[in-house]
Amino acid sequence: EFFSSTSGLEQLLRTELILMTQLQIYVNEIREHADILQAEINEIKSEHLTAANSIESYLNNPVNAFRLIKRLHTDWETLEESVESERSRTNYLEAMASHRQNLSFPTMEDFVGTTLAMTRLQQTYQLDVGELASGMLNGVKYGAAMSWQDCFVLGQHLYTMRDFNNTVPWLEQSMRLLAKQSYSQEPVSLDFMETVMGYHESMGDYQNALNLINHVLTVQPEQRLHLLETRTHLEQLISDGVKRGLMHEVARSPDDYHITREYLIYQQVCREELKPTAAAQRDLHCRFYSGHGQRLTYLRYKLEVLHLDPYIIQVHEVISAPETVELQHVARPELQRSQVYSPTNNQQISANFRTSQGTTFQYEEHPIMKRLSQHMTMLSGLDMRFAEPLQIANYGIGGHYEPHMDSLPDSFDYSSTPYKTNRLATGIFYLSNVEAGGGTAFPFLPLLVTPEQGSLLFWHNLHRSGDADYRTKHAACPVLQGSKWIANVWIRLRNQDHVRPCELQRDHEISLPYMDFK
Ligand SMILES: O=C(O)CCC(=O)C(=O)O
Numbered sequence: 001e002f003f004s005s006t007s008g009l010e011q012l013l014r015t016e017l018i019l020m021t022q023l024q025i026y027v028n029e030i031r032e033h034a035d036i037l038q039a040e041i042n043e044i045k046s047e048h049l050t051a052a053n054s055i056e057s058y059l060n061n062p063v064n065a066f067r068l069i070k071r072l073h074t075d076w077e078t079l080e081e082s083v084e085s086e087r088s089r090t091n092y093l094e095a096m097a098s099h100r101q102n103l104s105f106p107t108m109e110d111f112v113g114t115t116l117a118m119t120r121l122q123q124t125y126q127l128d129v130g131e132l133a134s135g136m137l138n139g140v141k142y143g144a145a146m147s148w149q150d151c152f153v154l155g156q157h158l159y160t161m162r163d164f165n166n167t168v169p170w171l172e173q174s175m176r177l178l179a180k181q182s183y184s185q186e187p188v189s190l191d192f193m194e195t196v197m198g199y200h201e202s203m204g205d206y207q208n209a210l211n212l213i214n215h216v217l218t219v220q221p222e223q224r225l226h227l228l229e230t231r232t233h234l235e236q237l238i239s240d241g242v243k244r245g246l247m248h249e250v251a252r253s254p255d256d257y258h259i260t261r262e263y264l265i266y267q268q269v270c271r272e273e274l275k276p277t278a279a280a281q282r283d284l285h286c287r288f289y290s291g292h293g294q295r296l297t298y299l300r301y302k303l304e305v306l307h308l309d310p311y312i313i314q315v316h317e318v319i320s321a322p323e324t325v326e327l328q329h330v331a332r333p334e335l336q337r338s339q340v341y342s343p344t345n346n347q348q349i350s351a352n353f354r355t356s357q358g359t360t361f362q363y364e365e366h367p368i369m370k371r372l373s374q375h376m377t378m379l380s381g382l383d384m385r386f387a388e389p390l391q392i393a394n395y396g397i398g399g400h401y402e403p404h405m406d407s408l409p410d411s412f413d414y415s416s417t418p419y420k421t422n423r424l425a426t427g428i429f430y431l432s433n434v435e436a437g438g439g440t441a442f443p444f445l446p447l448l449v450t451p452e453q454g455s456l457l458f459w460h461n462l463h464r465s466g467d468a469d470y471r472t473k474h475a476a477c478p479v480l481q482g483s484k485w486i487a488n489v490w491i492r493l494r495n496q497d498h499v500r501p502c503e504l505q506r507d508h509e510i511s512l513p514y515m516d517f518k
């Protein structure tokens with residue numbers, strides 16, 4: 001799978017480089033062959049030019065006569081043979097067949113994934129389709145512009161995915177781009193336009209369908225008579241003001257999480273439209289902090305309190321940029337599509353609401369990982385013997401993780417797991433910066449944390465009572481530009497009571513309103 005991480009996409013870029021080289025070899029070969037043939041033509045042509053001066057005297061010359069006969073007897077045969085034995089085409093096709101076997105190619109799943117990523121970015125950051133298609137993000141030009149065909153194929157794909165809400169703007173964009181250029185006269189383009197026309201018609205966009213038909217009919221009135229009937233039909237629908245077609249059937253299923261208030265708030269936090277109030281920010285502060293009294297106490301941490309209750313901190317410059325890059329490097333060859341726990345069948349599955357790639361390590365496997373563990377001990381005071389293996393993850397463009405609790409549900413069956421207890425605390429080491437998007441959002445607080453290379457984000461998922469603190473529900477906003485790397489630390493509740501004892505009263509009630517937030 002390639003779409004879910006940047007490092008997967010790098011493989012595809014390598015594939016394309018090889019394909020390009022292969023095609024270039026083919027083009028060079030046919031060009032070389034064409035040059036040889038052209039030279040032959042030129043030579044014979046010049047013979048004929050000489051002959052044209054005076055055909056009779058030309059043919060009266062025995063050498064000329066001999067050469068003409070020899071040419072027609074043997075040379076033309078040789079030329080024909082040279083065309084016949086031309087291997088470039090078959091060589092190219094054979095090489096391609098073997099590349100298809102041996103190189104990385106995206107699958108249908110990748111195509112679906114990247115399409116979903118586009119619409120997710122568009123929706124989360126309320127991007128204008130026109131801007132996105134022109135390669136602009138928030139007013140900055142990042143990439144190449146999309147052609148009208150690109151926009152159509154994206155729309156067509158959304159259509160097959162039955163996401164009609166998003167199909168419309170992309171089909172419209174493709175028409176806007178098409179209108180800006182001189183309409184092609186080539187039959188292939190006209191065929192393509194006929195296909196596109198069918199989509200507009202079934203979406204219910206009769207005007208655009210009609211525009212396309214009119215164009216095709218202007219270029220090829222004789223050959224496309226079959227379109228006349230459709231044209232009359234479309235004109236009728238337009239003059240009757242008929243509103244039919246899939247673009248009018250946009251209702252979403254009411255139990256779709258993506259239309260809940262919680263999800264809308266989450267998106268607003270990603271866009272920084274919703275921020276903590278001034279009152280909530282008043283007592284926030286930065287301070288230096290030196291460890292928990294063990295050997296590393298000379299370390300001074302730059303600690304920033306991001307939220308008081310629940311207590312969320314970001315510690316800056318915990319590890320260096322080269323260390324973060326080294327961790328990316330170690331993880332890169334091991335990355336696999338990230339999975340999530342599915343309570344319905346008590347299994348790990350891959351899901352659209354978490355698109356990233358990840359892998360896990362024992363802290364002892366690498367000196368930097370050991371240090372991460374020591375930093376966690378120093379900063380949290382918790383016993384790292386009861387931490388899960390370190391999880392390193394990479395998000396590609398559009399990569400995200402929708403709002404979730406890191407703690408496991410009350411129904412979770414611990415009997416077969418080694419830790420037997422819930423996830424008390426989460427630490428996220430940011431192993432990269434992210435150029436745009438990709439923040440960690442806490443919709444209920446409503447806090448957005450900007451990934452900062454080498455920093456650590458830390459909070460407790462559970463109240464002292466051991467109950468889930470639903471206010472700590474959080475998410476990874478989609479990456480808009482860049483590649484996001486994190487290392488997740490999850491510390492279990494087991495053996496931590498001496499550091500975080502419970503109080504006489506259960507302290508969980510404050511977060512209950514967020515349990516089933518609607
Ligand atoms: O990537 C992030 O910012 C958050 C990741 C996260 O919440 C998780 O992996 O559980």
Ligand SMILES: [Fe+2]
Pocket residue numbers: 404405406474
């Ligand atoms: Fe999480």
